[in-house]
Amino acid sequence: MTNNRSWIPYLLILPSVAFLALLFLVPLLQTMWLAFSDNGLPSPANAQRMMADINFSRSIRNTFLLTLAVVPVQLAIALVMGTMVAKVGRGRETILWVWTIPLGISDLAAGLVWLSILQNSGYFNSLLLGLGILERQASWLSYQTPVALFFAIAVAEIWRGTAIVMVIIVAGLNQVPREFKEAAEIFGAGPWTRFWRITLPLIRPALQSALILRTVLAFEVFAVVYALGGRNFPVLVGEAYNWQNQNQNYGVAAAYAVLIMIISLAATLIYLKVIKVDPERLP
């Protein structure tokens, strides 16, 4: 706008810049310093101690497996939801509302919800008994059943975290012009071809941000694991929490935090690289 008022935008963004500098950038640097220092001197001791811990490799493996299992399923369900709801006229609002309910549910609450289903005398075992598959209560959430526990956590995460992916995908689908689809139909493209060749490339920006957001959140998984399996299933953030709270060792906790940040950042960069968004080709 006018040049003589060029200070106005700076005045407007200044409070938020100051806030983010103080409570985002400074803690970020502090975390790194905490992780790579010992008694005020640079040292790899915390990182070494983290890597020597028995739960270290287990928590890395668990977190990655969970992310790999959960994120693609969430994306697939979200795409199915988006495609389905696009064909609905009346009732669309209500359906979308129901599907977005988990957006307001915390991972702790999601863990507790699935605990009520999967505990020993819960609904899942009752159902299996009713179907004649089980004869007595089976436990799914103990350390003796790591595979079942893994699936339980994955299901709870898929149940809760799909909503955010769906919302971003549907918002992206809403922006795809109808003409593209109609043109493809006229040229004889079937539903599958249309989906793969027209819709998916056009919603790339939505796919990209949904995947980045969801993957970063998946590496942060913690409370749902804690609610379902206690400490039977170590994950990265859970370890950071334990080192800070139980062991009062801020250095090792910070080392975990730095590791989680590096993984999240790497995942973000990979998505930015792999799913290229070409501004020229957007509708």
Place this chain on the structure above:
Amino acid sequence: MSAQTTSKASPASFVSSSRWLLWSGIAALCAWVLVPIYLVALGALGGRQGVYQWPKTGLPTGISLDPFILFLKTEGVLQSFLNSLGAAGITVALSILLGAPAGYALARYNFHGKDSYRLLVLLTRAFPLAILALPLTVSFIRLGLYDTIIGVGLIHTVLALPFAALVTQGIFMGVPRELEEAAWVFGCTRVQAFFKIVAPLALPGIVATAVFAFVISWNEVFAASVLTVRNRTLTAYLLTVLSESPMHYRFAGGLMLILPSVIFIFAVRRYLFAIWGISSK
């Protein structure tokens, strides 16, 4: 592909069967979302007997509000509920007060550093922000903010502020610039024009942003648990007492966490997609 050949053979039956398939898929996915919430509500209202009833029918038998009220009367529950409300209130106030002006600047002005600012905001998304609570314990202890609602509200604002700035940018872009300029012509100052013309038009969107900030804070577990000891928020309280509380208390806690946010999501359902369409750009 096979669907296409059938459609050529008998179009009418294909249409109705694909309609049927569509609606059963939708119904299944709705049930997938709703049934677990119904079941945890049964668990919360069924009390101790409900937990050990075996096998369960899934029907609402033997439920009453008493177990839930008993849970509310447990020491610490009500206080942590109020603490959660307080922290969420601070988060809402701060993220709108700091985020909306930034959103307005991004929507209306071209200035040096605009791209760097957007980069800073987007950068926060690549980081697991709650983790930053770890080093903050030390500085918060020094500042007297450790174990206070204000401290929790501050770190939750870090989570909500980038979102608020991006979303309000979109909302202000939706308010026609001409209206504002007309107000200037008629003698309003910029501040007057903003509060008389822009703010009323942007208000519903800003309220929706506020609700999201509330939900972000209400649901956050990690930072709240790390930064509090006595003044726990509801999530932090539930996390710490989890291992020693009986099952029906855990379900009651889960239900208590779910209810407010479900109501809030219902309140802003019209804005959900517009907001996420904007913030994911």
